[in-house]
């Protein structure tokens with residue numbers, strides 16, 4: 001399976017690329033292909049230092065990352081979702097994963113959803129109707145993705161309207177470290193999942209914690 005990461009050079013994208021590359025063919029996308037290739041070289045070097053024997057990681061434009069992939073992860077800030085998706089095509093037969101959280105830092109962190117109710121529902125409106133969209137990975141901090149010497153022991157709520165796509169996304173989640181996927185229901189539930197991240201950031205801030213995550217028990 002080929003997984004393309006749009007914005008794969010970013011905080012969460014680089015960590016995802018390193019965790020996924022030993023398991024899948026990963027295409028790291030960027031607006032700047034050279035930046036993506038450089039990011040991949042650094043990630044491959046880090047993986048080798050950590051003892052990874054083989055990994056599949058290649059840098060490309062965001063469009064190539066979409067066109068080549070079976071599954072596309074949109075690892076871009078919420079404010080850049082509309083502009084980025086307007087410039088990309090070939091999403092028709094893809095599964096698209098949104099880890100995007102629309103939020104702002106005011107006095108504290110606040111969930112600021114678009115009119116559709118969530119980033120995932122906005123993405124659904126922007127992409128072709130054949131595209132199967134799931135939200136996942138919303139609540140795992142970038143630092144944890146990048147800490148390759150640590151297991152990821154978090155629960156990952158997955159939302160989506162297409163059962164087969166949701167099963168495939170949950171299978172991807174369950175292959176990464178010790179992550180555990182939970183079916184959180186249809187994409188309409190994604191607003192509740194996206195709103196967890198500002199909550200986690202407020203808990204981290206007011207309790208002097210770092211990289212707070214969730215586990216369902």
Ligand SMILES: NC(=O)c1ccc[n+]([C@@H]2O[C@H](COP(=O)([O-])OP(=O)(O)OC[C@H]3O[C@@H](n4cnc5c(N)ncnc54)[C@H](OP(=O)(O)O)[C@@H]3O)[C@@H](O)[C@H]2O)c1
Nearest residue numbers: 007009010011012030031075076077078080100101141142
């Ligand atoms: N950071 C976290 O801990 C975390 C945790 C959970 C979920 N998330 C979600 O994951 C998403 C990515 O977060 P992040 O922290 O990784 O973001 P980020 O590092 O700020 O940005 C990710 C990538 O987006 C691209 N980008 C930046 N400005 C852009 C623009 N104007 N137009 C198009 N692309 C642009 C850049 O790639 P190029 O310059 O290479 O194009 C950048 O490397 C967000 O929606 C966030 O809510 C983040």
